[in-house]
Amino acid sequence: MKEITVLSGKGGAGKTSITAALASLAQNAVFCDNDVDASDLHLILKPEIKETHQFDSGSLAFINQETCTKCRTCQDVCRFEAIFTNNDGSPEVNPLQCEGCRLCERLCPADAIQTHQNLNNNWYVSYTRFGAMVHAKMGVGEENSGKLVTRIREKAREIALENKADFVLNDGPPGIGCTAISSITGTNAVLLVIEPTVSGLHDAKRLVELVNSFQVPICAIINKYDINTEFTATVESYLKENKIVLVGKIPFSKMFVESILVEKSLIEFAPNHPISLNLKSIWKMIRQLLISKTCFQ
Structure with missing residues (x-):
């Protein structure tokens, strides 16, 4: 082959x-x-x-706004500038910049941050008129x-x-x-x-x-x-x-x-x-x- x-x-x-x-x-x-x-x-x-x-393309941080105390520790320590302050003064994660390093999660004094696996991707095994095909999205x-x-x-x-x-x-x-x-x-x-x-x-x-x-x-x-x-x-x-x-x-x-x-x-x-x-x-x-x-x- x-x-x-x-x-x-x-x-x-x-x-x-x-x-x-x-x-x-x-x-x-x-x-x-x-x-x-x-x-x-x-x-x-x-x-x-x-x-x-x-x-699984990696991890992504999420901030629980109900638990968050708005201390901005996460925003200060993020090396990728993935956390910003929204209009009401709460910190929010930009998913396109977050690298899933979990530093913000570890340092959050209120335990308001959780990191989840990012599963927004799929790959497929398919069949075509010419034979088997493997592809992804x-x-x-x-x-x-x-x-x-x-x-x-x-x-x-x-x-x-x-x-x-x-x-x-x-x-x-x-x-x-x-x-x-x-x-x-x-x-x-x-x-x-x-x-x-x-x-x-x-x-x-x-x-x-x-x-x-x-x-x-x-x-x-x-x-x-x-x-x-x-x-x-x-x-x-x-x-x-x-x-x-x-x-x-x-x-x-x-x-x-x-x-x-x-x-x-x-x-x-x-x-x-x-x-x-x-x-x-x-x-x-x-x-x-x-x-x-x-x-x-």
Whole structure:
């Protein structure tokens, strides 16, 4: 079983559309949406949820206003400035700033503060028309998204082993944050989706540096390559200089949007379109790289 994670240095590069297309080509695979903060692979794969699990993203302090003496000790000791005074002079916790350290709870002379586990997050085991899928939904401003990515990837691999699947295909998050780090750790390879723009290449370089630090092999797709063919050549030069295998180039096409509007991958929407045929060749090349003894070397 091989695991491949699709990543991009920035949002809008087309990562999820390409992942969905590959999902429709990958036979005997398990899919995992690692972009837990803003997941959208489900919009195309339309998963049918079979299991729902809560995820503890940390702790959050609550102040009992009936017990509180308004001494403001909690406000004075909070290092995160998460406690403020409301209009009636009572201290109140800003849930977006509270780190759940429990210092205020321990020092409150009136025992008016309690810390509760924050369970405003869920992860799911689902089934799609292409196979099993693990995905999640986090509340706005919730913490420990990297930990959640690790949990759903573990479950995806567990299902893959049980079903003797050939691949786990992860739709990773954009950028180089905690969720990206959790998506890279332990994967067999990264498929980097780059758009030929200055910002696209700049952010891709940062991501390549991160992936290299984990010594994970990388291959790349240049998406929307024809919007700037001159800069596409610059991207190709960068990939060649850094010994990153370019598995394909995909032109800009409104058909990606049209397929998403009807909740289909491009492969399903237009199976004989030149871009679909190109994607089929790309997936074939990725498979060969993954199963070869030399991998991406």
